[in-house]
Amino acid sequence: MAYKRQIDRLPIIPADATKHNVVCHYCIVGCGYHAYSWPVNRQGGVAPSTNVFGADLSRQQPPDTAAWYAPSMYNIVKQDGKDVHIVIKPDDACIVNSGLGSARGARMAEMSYSRARTTQQQRLTDPLVWRYGQMQPTSWDDALDLVARVTARIVAEKGEDALFVSAFDHGGAGGGYENTWGTGKLYFGAMKIKNIRIHNRPAYNSEVHGTRDMGVGELNNCYEDAELADTIMVVGANPLETQTNYFLNHWVPNVRGFSLDKKNEQLAGEAHDRGRIIIVDPRRTVTVAACEAEAGPENVLHLQINSGTDLALFNALFTEIADQGWVDQDFIDRSTTSEAGAGDGSDPAWPAVLTSFIAARAGNRMTVEEAAEITGLSPDDIRKAARWIAQPKQGGARRRTMFAYEKGLIWGNDNYRTNGALVNIALATGNVGRPGGGVVRLGGHQEGYVRPSDAHVGRPAAYVDRLLIDGQGGVHHVWGCDHYKTTLNASEFMRVYKQRTDKVKDAMNAVRYGDREAMVDAIVTAINDGGLFAVDVDIVPTKIGEACHVVLPAATAGEMNLTSMNGERRMRLTERYMDPPGQAMPDCLIAARIANRMQRILTDLGKADIAANFDGFDWKTEEDAFTDGYNATAKGGEHVTYDRLRAMGTNGFQEPAVGFENGRIVGTQRLYADGKFGTEDGKARFMYAEWRGLEAPGKQKQRDSYAFLINNGRANLVWQSAYLDVDNDFVMDRWPFPFIEMHPNDMAKVGVKKGDLVEVYNDAGSTQAMAYPTPSARPGETFMLFAFPTGVQGNVVNAGTNELGIPNYKQTWGNIRKIADAPASVAHLSFKSKEYNAT
Amino acid sequence: MPRCERLIDMGRRQFLRGSAIAAAGAAAAVSVPSGAQEVRTQAAMARVEYPSIRLANIADLTINRPLEVAFPDDDAPGVLLKLGSRVEGGTGPDEDIVGFSTTCPHKGFPLLYNADDRTLNCRNHYSRFDCEAGGQQIWGHAAQNLPQYALRIDENGDIYAEGVDELLYGRLSNVL
Ligand code: SF4
Numbered sequence A: 001m002a003y004k005r006q007i008d009r010l011p012i013i014p015a016d017a018t019k020h021n022v023v024c025h026y027c028i029v030g031c032g033y034h035a036y037s038w039p040v041n042r043q044g045g046v047a048p049s050t051n052v053f054g055a056d057l058s059r060q061q062p063p064d065t066a067a068w069y070a071p072s073m074y075n076i077v078k079q080d081g082k083d084v085h086i087v088i089k090p091d092d093a094c095i096v097n098s099g100l101g102s103a104r105g106a107r108m109a110e111m112s113y114s115r116a117r118t119t120q121q122q123r124l125t126d127p128l129v130w131r132y133g134q135m136q137p138t139s140w141d142d143a144l145d146l147v148a149r150v151t152a153r154i155v156a157e158k159g160e161d162a163l164f165v166s167a168f169d170h171g172g173a174g175g176g177y178e179n180t181w182g183t184g185k186l187y188f189g190a191m192k193i194k195n196i197r198i199h200n201r202p203a204y205n206s207e208v209h210g211t212r213d214m215g216v217g218e219l220n221n222c223y224e225d226a227e228l229a230d231t232i233m234v235v236g237a238n239p240l241e242t243q244t245n246y247f248l249n250h251w252v253p254n255v256r257g258f259s260l261d262k263k264n265e266q267l268a269g270e271a272h273d274r275g276r277i278i279i280v281d282p283r284r285t286v287t288v289a290a291c292e293a294e295a296g297p298e299n300v301l302h303l304q305i306n307s308g309t310d311l312a313l314f315n316a317l318f319t320e321i322a323d324q325g326w327v328d329q330d331f332i333d334r335s336t337t338s339e340a341g342a343g344d345g346s347d348p349a350w351p352a353v354l355t356s357f358i359a360a361r362a363g364n365r366m367t368v369e370e371a372a373e374i375t376g377l378s379p380d381d382i383r384k385a386a387r388w389i390a391q392p393k394q395g396g397a398r399r400r401t402m403f404a405y406e407k408g409l410i411w412g413n414d415n416y417r418t419n420g421a422l423v424n425i426a427l428a429t430g431n432v433g434r435p436g437g438g439v440v441r442l443g444g445h446q447e448g449y450v451r452p453s454d455a456h457v458g459r460p461a462a463y464v465d466r467l468l469i470d471g472q473g474g475v476h477h478v479w480g481c482d483h484y485k486t487t488l489n490a491s492e493f494m495r496v497y498k499q500r501t502d503k504v505k506d507a508m509n510a511v512r513y514g515d516r517e518a519m520v521d522a523i524v525t526a527i528n529d530g531g532l533f534a535v536d537v538d539i540v541p542t543k544i545g546e547a548c549h550v551v552l553p554a555a556t557a558g559e560m561n562l563t564s565m566n567g568e569r570r571m572r573l574t575e576r577y578m579d580p581p582g583q584a585m586p587d588c589l590i591a592a593r594i595a596n597r598m599q600r601i602l603t604d605l606g607k608a609d610i611a612a613n614f615d616g617f618d619w620k621t622e623e624d625a626f627t628d629g630y631n632a633t634a635k636g637g638e639h640v641t642y643d644r645l646r647a648m649g650t651n652g653f654q655e656p657a658v659g660f661e662n663g664r665i666v667g668t669q670r671l672y673a674d675g676k677f678g679t680e681d682g683k684a685r686f687m688y689a690e691w692r693g694l695e696a697p698g699k700q701k702q703r704d705s706y707a708f709l710i711n712n713g714r715a716n717l718v719w720q721s722a723y724l725d726v727d728n729d730f731v732m733d734r735w736p737f738p739f740i741e742m743h744p745n746d747m748a749k750v751g752v753k754k755g756d757l758v759e760v761y762n763d764a765g766s767t768q769a770m771a772y773p774t775p776s777a778r779p780g781e782t783f784m785l786f787a788f789p790t791g792v793q794g795n796v797v798n799a800g801t802n803e804l805g806i807p808n809y810k811q812t813w814g815n816i817r818k819i820a821d822a823p824a825s826v827a828h829l830s831f832k833s834k835e836y837n838a839t
Numbered sequence B: 001m002p003r004c005e006r007l008i009d010m011g012r013r014q015f016l017r018g019s020a021i022a023a024a025g026a027a028a029a030v031s032v033p034s035g036a037q038e039v040r041t042q043a044a045m046a047r048v049e050y051p052s053i054r055l056a057n058i059a060d061l062t063i064n065r066p067l068e069v070a071f072p073d074d075d076a077p078g079v080l081l082k083l084g085s086r087v088e089g090g091t092g093p094d095e096d097i098v099g100f101s102t103t104c105p106h107k108g109f110p111l112l113y114n115a116d117d118r119t120l121n122c123r124n125h126y127s128r129f130d131c132e133a134g135g136q137q138i139w140g141h142a143a144q145n146l147p148q149y150a151l152r153i154d155e156n157g158d159i160y161a162e163g164v165d166e167l168l169y170g171r172l173s174n175v176l
């Protein structure tokens, strides 16, 4: 039977409950919530005067009511050491989500640490060290001392390049301005660490170098633009599942035709209709099905391309639009360069030439027929897409088209050029910086990046995972990353990483734990022999953490004050509404304490000059880190303080801040509204981005050698790598194993039934998944849940990246064979179609 | 103890219970928390007391034709279904009769029955629930599966609902 909580009553929030601002710390959308808390021995009542809603709760509340919360929104947590009831529920007045919760965010309370209700008991409560052959709890003093001594010794003896770092660079949980600054100041300020990577890719690089180099920051519009657009073109994204409430609250009204009033009001003097949508994706997603249900198939164009051929499609659209004369020549003349760029795209740091419209048009020329051949689309559909994007509207007004993309493009073939080719279309049609336009990534996490310059990292940045496999590095600091689940070439990485860290464990086992000097010597000797000393900072035990020698417990959003911005640069403060578990601390303060220790130890080692670099870490609170980082160094940061953010509630302001007036921070609704772009001369660049087939090493060979495309991505129920979901009954009941969607005929071919466990394997490795019959899947094309702990898709992603080290997870091919019949945990599951079908 | 007081007491214990413990059916001492002292997991299976309400007779049911009902009161719409083949949690001679709330647990809009694949579907944000799998959310936005009725069928074939296994949308107590 499906999992049920057997809860038929919840305590009522009393009228005088404490209320904190909360922004959902899971996905990029950053929905507004409030956390209500009150003493555990009290509760509100059904009479309007006795509950926070002022509602008569003795009656059934209507649909879409603010006066209800689900059991998943409730818990008992500690606040200043005392148990309190807590309800974390969506905020009706937040313009991002208008009261909507998703299957992820609506579980924030239930996914909090509670001893009273035994939720998230997996959370790390104490520092752990490798002692007597296993991980054991210890004090901060002891753990930090070991970390700092080994790290300082290695840095002093081998230099900073021997310290490897993996660190989040985002907002929301496990990130935020406080924590990116804390870690950034340690590794880019006090030190100049070069061998560093980010949580989901093997190097310290941008996922969207292409658009940035063209002068177009990737989050340049506002969510309302999705309500104003005539056409939305979305590439390699599935926003219903992965940017859920952005899609539901801002896209759906447009395709339903409900935002017409807004269009007529804000954009008077031109023809308006319900929005149309073009979806570029080899897979038929629930987003496609929902759009068809809302807008009618005639207003939805699903361009179901061959995997990895986006670039060819974009170049054909660019060519067709230019040939038809549908470009915005005024905009091109005013806001883009007229100078043809230099170089030929062979420099790995600059994998394409940045240039003028004229040069890009000549270089990227691709006919509709050529593109049809490569992409597998019909020429008619490509022409139709060009019309929907750029053909002037009735009355001659320019069509407003918003372009959105995410991991299908970012983790897809030829990232740099494909990104550029899409931005080319947006620039050519003048759709940047204007209402109803924008060319934006949709995003995964919220953002929250403020760090000292990373220029010393270089470009292309070091391929850190490969260097680790090659035996380089002596110490590895891991912050909120789990390579074992979220890297490519994961099997090989795990094999070598275990070997190298085991070497240090064996050395530690041979020394009495209390002999600190002997312990550090033994560790250093093991490192000199190819070993790796690994420190993991996280909120939960991770897979890579099992290999580590020290584990440090961190606090997450709500257990600390935390600031981030969402996909329209909307910055808010999540207030601290509960205590962190046990001794856990905010990452920024952990970084500061490491810095303090290292300074002392380097001084003792006689390295006063290096020690001096570790000044400026005397923060006591996360607010100190915020003031030192964002407030002092971010663009417009001088206008932003915790007090001001608190007063701005869940709506916050859109970055960058440009002033503070009448008690409010003044933000920026859209970037580039003035037609000036992020280049030295303020002119945007086009990109000469020729199609060159499957670009990353080994991909074409894989495609030629294996029977199935192993496309992969997220599912709406699961947040990120399921690091909290693994301890959530509701999620694990539904997905005990990662699903792999397969056409029923393909299942028959390999002899599997629904729910059977299959092995997916190729030249890179092997992994497992649970077969999910999907009649709408294209034969030969499967889709597997990414980064799931009970079957890691990254095991079968080969090591090939683009020139700048961007992994190419999506273009993976493999074979599939049966491992076992459906296990007991799978027997009760539904295997029906995920698609809503208007009946 | 008068009935109403008992309800309140049971309700209070209920919400303090950890779900994992409840699933294991473990019994442990129950204590009402007081003040700032730490609350320990309560393992009692205390539930709100439901009325026993006759929803229909077996003879009223046709295979795969939804019968609209309401439980535990008229403001809580639901459906009775005879699926035609045995399902886990099914009742009746063929163990194929099930009943569900038809208020979407996401935002409270009505669910519609799709007889082709025996699912309940929400027009508002596309959530889908499987009537043959205990109301499991096949795909959707709710953070819970669909509330299902505890059914009893007497010797005359009268079908009674006597409980619900999840909180119903729009009420903080299933019995108002
Ligand atoms: S859509 Fe994203 S931000 Fe909003 S509630 Fe869901 S996970 Fe959180």
Ligand code: FES
Pocket: B104, B105, B106, B107, B108, B109, B122, B123, B124, B125, B126, B127, B140, B141, B142
């Ligand atoms: S109300 Fe049913 S899915 Fe939202």
